[in-house]
Amino acid sequence: MKHLLLALMCLLPTLVHAGEAKDLADDPVMERRMINLAEKVRCLVCQSENVASSRSDWSNDVRQIMRDKMKAGATDQEIMDILVERFGKSVLFDPPVDKETMPLWLAPFILLLLGVAVLFFQLRKRRQTVPESVLSPEAHQRAAALLNEEDNK
Amino acid sequence: MMRFILPLVIFLALAGFLYVGLSLDPREVPSPLVGKPAPAFTLPQLHDAKKQFSSQDMKGKVWLLNVWASWCGACKDEHPVLMDLARQNIVPIYGLDYKDKREDGEDTLRKAGDPYTLTIFDADGRVGFDYGVYGVPETYVIDKQGVIRDKLIGAVTPQNLRERILPLIAELKKQ
Numbered sequence: 001m002k003h004l005l006l007a008l009m010c011l012l013p014t015l016v017h018a019g020e021a022k023d024l025a026d027d028p029v030m031e032r033r034m035i036n037l038a039e040k041v042r043c044l045v046c047q048s049e050n051v052a053s054s055r056s057d058w059s060n061d062v063r064q065i066m067r068d069k070m071k072a073g074a075t076d077q078e079i080m081d082i083l084v085e086r087f088g089k090s091v092l093f094d095p096p097v098d099k100e101t102m103p104l105w106l107a108p109f110i111l112l113l114l115g116v117a118v119l120f121f122q123l124r125k126r127r128q129t130v131p132e133s134v135l136s137p138e139a140h141q142r143a144a145a146l147l148n149e150e151d152n153k
Numbered sequence: 154m155m156r157f158i159l160p161l162v163i164f165l166a167l168a169g170f171l172y173v174g175l176s177l178d179p180r181e182v183p184s185p186l187v188g189k190p191a192p193a194f195t196l197p198q199l200h201d202a203k204k205q206f207s208s209q210d211m212k213g214k215v216w217l218l219n220v221w222a223s224w225c226g227a228c229k230d231e232h233p234v235l236m237d238l239a240r241q242n243i244v245p246i247y248g249l250d251y252k253d254k255r256e257d258g259e260d261t262l263r264k265a266g267d268p269y270t271l272t273i274f275d276a277d278g279r280v281g282f283d284y285g286v287y288g289v290p291e292t293y294v295i296d297k298q299g300v301i302r303d304k305l306i307g308a309v310t311p312q313n314l315r316e317r318i319l320p321l322i323a324e325l326k327k328q
Contacts, residue, residue: 086185086186088285
């Protein structure tokens with residue numbers, strides 16, 4: 001009895017799986033277009049999640065507003081502009097390259113260049129300070145002999 | 154000598170960055186609306202659905218627009234601060250009851266007190282959206298020309314009131 005109960009309990013999660021919340025998908029084509037667009041918008045209340053996958057109230061609202069604007073004939077670009085106007089460029093997952101976001105885009109390359117420069121100078125300095133060790137002919141012979149000995153074993 | 158100083162400098166710089174990073178709130182997104190004209194709207198009032206409020210009526214006044222809701226926890230924290238501010242009669246506070254039920258909003262104000270000169274009722278949150286509201290409470294400082302001069306995300310506290318909002322209001326009133 002106990003085991004049966006346990007087995008049934010294990011099955012419980014399959015029953016309560018919520019699945020994707022159903023949106024008002026009276027127009028599947030538009031819904032798809034809306035989801036595509038919503039994937040590019042950051043959910044401001046849930047950090048690193050996009051509006052398409054977030055179930056927060058705010059994201060629900062944004063999706064509904066997207067639907068309404070699409071019904072009213074707005075283009076994707078117009079809808080994005082409306083969002084940026086109100087919430088700033090940080091709502092975009094892929095912020096445009098412009099004066100304001102330039103440091104953000106350039107920083108990795110500047111850091112990379114800096115790293116390469118440091119590495120270059122370090123290596124050059126090292127080559128100057130550490131003389132290349134040159135083996136004398138005798139030492140070469142000895143090393144070869146030792147290696148051969150090892151091979152022949 | 155350099156070999157000890159350099160790592161120390163790098164460590165201190167990194168520690169400095171991390172320390173500043175800790176004090177930043179990632180939820181606080183700078184509003185692009187600061188410095189722009191406040192979006193115009195007309196909405197019914199909370200206490201009387203037949204009466205309308207239009208943001209155009211506020212031309213020539215410095216005012217606060219405080220976005221709140223009965224379901225919002227942090228709004229309860231800032232409520233006593235707003236009550237206090239209202240008593241001082243420095244600046245009119247207009248409430249925007251955001252995505253709320255009319256009864257719930259009225260009930261909250263009846264029980265806790267009403268700091269608002271007038272409360273505007275934004276049932277579906279469309280005006281809130283136009284103002285870029287994403288986390289209640291939010292407070293906007295709007296000047297005589299109807300331009301948003303500051304936006305405070307999160308609760309009004311005695312500290313940010315004293316250090317940020319009141320000095321700005323005093324300055325705006327002079328203009």
